[in-house]
Amino acid sequence: MPPKRGLNHEAVIHAAVELADKQGLESVTLASVAAQLGIRIPSLYNHVSGLAGLQRGMALYGVHQLTEALRRAATGKAKADAIRAMAVVYRSFALTHPGLYRTLLRAPSEEETDLAEASAELLNVILDVLAAYDLESDRALHMVRIFRSMMHGFVDLEIAGGFAMALDTDDTFNQLIDILIKGLP
């Protein structure tokens, strides 16, 4: 295989993610990514399927990264400790990757089986942690949704600057986690 340049799918996604986190997701265009990589726009099509493909690639990458981070956070911990650790890591992932995080919301469509799989894996990490609580199976699934809702709502508002007032956001987050844990058993 003759790589004319050191470029490939992964490198393109990385460049896009870097732009998204530094300049904001809305500034990620084929034009800006191509400029970042020092190539012309159409050349990107050798590595991603247009803008939609780029965004899909970012989402897939992001879900993998987040899943791995959560799994690592919960390794060797149980119950409330594990929940707390995952929550903290979830938030710090979103705060350090605000642009990338925003791509995660895209619902995987029919064809995007890879993204659907990755999302399922993310779900499984949380489910594994909840296993220690011996919840009825449906109840565990509801709690996965509730965990995600709480985390996503908080960080999405935080990233968007929705918490305007001068009130410690760390405090709010800790209270949120406390409420989640209190509601769990």
Add this chain to the structure above:
Amino acid sequence: MPPKRGLNHEAVIHAAVELADKQGLESVTLASVAAQLGIRIPSLYNHVSGLAGLQRGMALYGVHQLTEALRRAATGKAKADAIRAMAVVYRSFALTHPGLYRTLLRAPSEEETDLAEASAELLNVILDVLAAYDLESDRALHMVRIFRSMMHGFVDLEIAGGFAMALDTDDTFNQLIDILIKGLP
């Protein structure tokens, strides 16, 4: 003032909102809104300040609508009843106006004092309901953030199709509210 046509700022925003809710927020462009109204694109500039102005107008409109809906829901109710009523209305607002709801996240920038005011009013509704709990003042503000986080996270995931599995979302939502209320006093 000679209105050549029955068009004004409000009518433009309404058309945009209708498009956003029916076709998705991403399909709201100056082109699509102009087409919807039967005018050419530049004519829109007589009523809104470009795409940014249109989006700002939608956000402002949405915050007002949601605030009013929440206030109405909580009128004549107290404590858990009021919280529950607000939560249900918050969710149904988001589900009936998925496109409009997505515009609400935009953080009000410095100049957008009208949007900042509207956001403050939304916050006040929730604060008024929490008053019945006699929380310490900071604690009440934290709880406002927590309420918003829970609501936003749930509906944002729901709208995005993030709850893929065959598990009743109404059930999940009710459990979420229960956890919120349990964490309140």
Add this chain to the structure above:
DNA sequence: TTGACAAACTAATATAATTAGTTTATAGTC
């Protein structure tokens, strides 16, 4: 050395947003 081919390129097209400048319809005035 050469040839296959992946990966770059140029060129052309379509859509969107924006600005500048022009036309037109109506509301209020004479």
Add this chain to the structure above:
DNA sequence: GACTATAAACTAATTATATTAGTTTGTCAA
């Protein structure tokens, strides 16, 4: 009832982005 000022429409032109088609080029392997 005609006149005029003006808001609100318009056309035209510019810029940016995404996409597709077709061409060139550099490198790896034979």
